[in-house]
Amino acid sequence: MAGEAIAIPAAVPARRKLSLWRVLSQSMAYVVLIAGFTFTLLPFVYVFLSSFKTNAELRRVPPTFIPESPTLENYVTVISDRQLALHRIFYNSGIVALSRTVLTLLISSFAGYIFARYRFTGRNLFFGMILAQLMIPFQVVMIPLYLLTVKMGLIDTLWALIIPLLIDAYGIFVAKQFVENFPSEILEAARLDGASEFGIYWRIIMPQLGPALASLGILTFMASWNDYLWPLIVITSPEKRTIPLALVWYSTQHGANQGLVLAAAMLTLLPIFIVYFIAQRWIVEQASQSAFK
């Protein structure tokens, strides 16, 4: 009781000060948040709205914000453009991103499993070989990678966007970590029941790895979907363009008709925004963890 009697008078002035501060800081907080909100969204909203403007309205000074006579004409032109061939560039980007994701996940989980479960000679050395990748940025080795792709006859094929980019040291590291923490009793039991080494990986480890792999997979998929530099180097044929390549090509073709370029950009953003909306928790969580790799 005596303790409380002392604590209360000390707390009262502090609390009055706090509530003033709280009102002030809360409103300040929202001002900052909304400023960030505007900074982030305004370019998106402006470009989205502008993609419905006619070419004449787009070039007006001062510009309008909301389209005066909204038209779908830009979108119709982009979708029906035979040369751009939206379906093909979506297919190219999709097939590349999907194969890269699936193969990377399989390789990462399998290598992670082996590194975690078997203490064979050379284990540390081999794992170090894999981890070395974390020190070697793609931009530094893109010249020899290009020459390798030429030598292997992969140049200007979609394979060039998949094959050289399948080793993901971070993914292997995460999978290894996961398998190491997996209760070994279950694995021993499976072994006693006659499961093969591969069977243990495929039927016991893989299903459990699901959530960890899903987040990794989404990041791999998005990295592949948005990649520009590597496709720029290895792809030359129009029919093998991925979305970013096609978008740049289209914007140089239609420099005088901004509305078309904006509509095309919006169309290519749509699927990634839908994926982001559905999977946002995974993406956001994975992204914040991967920074700590």
Place this chain on the structure above:
Amino acid sequence: MTAAAIKRTLLEWIGTHDGGKLTAPQRRFAYLGLAPILAWAFVFVLFPIFWVVLMSLFSYTPTRQGGWFLGLGGDNPYVGLGNYIELFTGNTKSARIFRQAIWNTILFSLLAVPLSVGVALPMAIILESVHQRVKVIFRFIYFLPVVTGSVAVTIIWSYVYAPNWGLLSQIIKTIGLTPPRSWLSDPSQVYFGIPLAMIAVTIVYVWVTFGYNTLFFIAALQGIPSVFREAARIDGANPWQEFWHIVIPLLRRTILLASVLTVISSMQQFVLFWLLTRGGPAYQTQTILLSVYQNAFAYAENMGMAAAMSMFLFIILLILTIIQFRLLRAEWEF
């Protein structure tokens, strides 16, 4: 050291089987399973870095008839450190542009880091203090530019930066100021020694990355045990004091780590520069990576020189990555 001791240390270092616990089929499975993956890693990760180092010592162009090994030698002669000497002291156009590119790359990182981290940290602290539902919405929005492909980002921002009918020029006119004639292509626009085009690219970069850094800081903030902040509050600290005396000191290492990561990623930035400015105007936004790309692929096929440029970038990034790993390995306990 005896031979046995050396052997033991060596085996420990490369990783040994502990007492032969593995059965023969298990060992076979491990080696056979790993072999293709290691081969892949060797061909596409380790061998290329070795190749870049070697190539940087030759005057190499892939179209010339070279020696038997990787086309080096023959018409692609060995020049020792010649490429490096040329890059740092030479008078050719690409060497002079490269030296400018080094400073531009450093300037870009010096601008991008305080801006991106300086926006993200207060954002994260504020987001942590508001209601969960509000937080989720804002977090969703702030992260949107991160998932937007950088090519789409450049299309959006070239439109925002359009000289006359652009959004930014209009906003500046609305508040009664005169916008610059051009945001991205006028070399005479320099503020506090920083070219306007560089500032413009940095703003786009901050727009793209601050959501990522915000998330990073939120994760770190959630790791601070609440007792620290509660204790400060009970002692009568106002939010400002709490921020400066509790949160910032506890986050010092996280801030450092975020800064290092941002420097690393800013030095690897290609698309924003290539598509917004092409390194212009007057090479004011030329970066190391643009020089590598141009010398190897775009304007010339001077790959030996480009490899030497890559090596320079590699060494800087290597030092930064080692610092990053040090920071990560250091204690995270509060």
